[in-house]
Amino acid sequence: GAGVSQSPRYKVAKRGQDVALRCDPISGHVSLFWYQQALGQGPEFLTYFQNEAQLDKSGLPSDRFFAERPEGSVSTLKIQRTQQEDSAVYLCASRHTGENTEAFFGQGTRLTVV
């Protein structure tokens, strides 16, 4: 596709429910990033991949959060046993290699835990 695509755009989950958020990066982009953005705050880094390798997951807030990118393209962020504090917009970005540092972001998935 022309840009980074995220689905669903909106997700309402009951507390305790598991959710899976999908990211389709730009074709050929090596790096893929996940961020969590609370209302009025900047995006907080969660994790990133280079191809299928998860190089850094230091931003994942707890072991309820898990991300994968098994074939080096599509990525899924999974949140188990959701809690109200997980309510946020989850952003995905991808980036090509080389000296151009531009990352392309999707529109995000707004997760609301009730």
Add this chain to the structure above:
Amino acid sequence: LAKTTQPISMDSYEGQEVNITCSHNNIATNDYITWYQQFPSQGPRFIIQGYKTKVTNEVASLFIPADRKSSTLSLPRVSLSDTAVYYCLVVSYSSASKIIFGSGTRLSIRP
């Protein structure tokens, strides 16, 4: 990773030039300075990137002094549609490098 500091908010009027300054005292040799813009309900969008001196594109200019410890994003003749949050980032050109956002500058443009 170099930390950045920028004003929390700024106000200006349509037609004015707006300059947003960012400090990044611990910038490394391999780091680029990159600015993103974010509108409500959208993901951040790349505006401009530079290493040193001045860079200009169709949207903005980026001024970087010789010591690279700060940078200034310049938006010429702003309009209401430039109301957004602007983030200053320091990013390594290595593809194996995470991208970290700060709190950004909330720019409000008035008629």
